[in-house]
Amino acid sequence: MALPSALPENILLLASTERDLERFFKRNRQEFLRVWEDVRRLGNGTLPPQGKKKLTSVDAYQFDSGRYRVAYSRRETSYVMWVIFAKPEQKDYFKQFR
Numbered sequence: 001m002a003l004p005s006a007l008p009e010n011i012l013l014l015a016s017t018e019r020d021l022e023r024f025f026k027r028n029r030q031e032f033l034r035v036w037e038d039v040r041r042l043g044n045g046t047l048p049p050q051g052k053k054k055l056t057s058v059d060a061y062q063f064d065s066g067r068y069r070v071a072y073s074r075r076e077t078s079y080v081m082w083v084i085f086a087k088p089e090q091k092d093y094f095k096q097f098r
Contacts, residue, residue, distance in 0.1 A: 007043060016083065070083075
């Protein structure tokens, strides 16, 4: 997949997350670019703090990006992107992490 620009070094994508991004890129490029830019902003430290939320059921965080949510965890100074999904699908995605 030809991504629009490089991610910061402190952002790590799981293989499943890369597949999610590939699907978004093929399906709707505008939504993909919004999510992609927000992930880049998280890595650069410019994502507004009011958009981040600690998840209670797992040791992770999430933020909203348009119609989508991005779940991630922190490892020292880096971020690991777990999954990117549409907001109505949140319950289904987090069942597998419990």
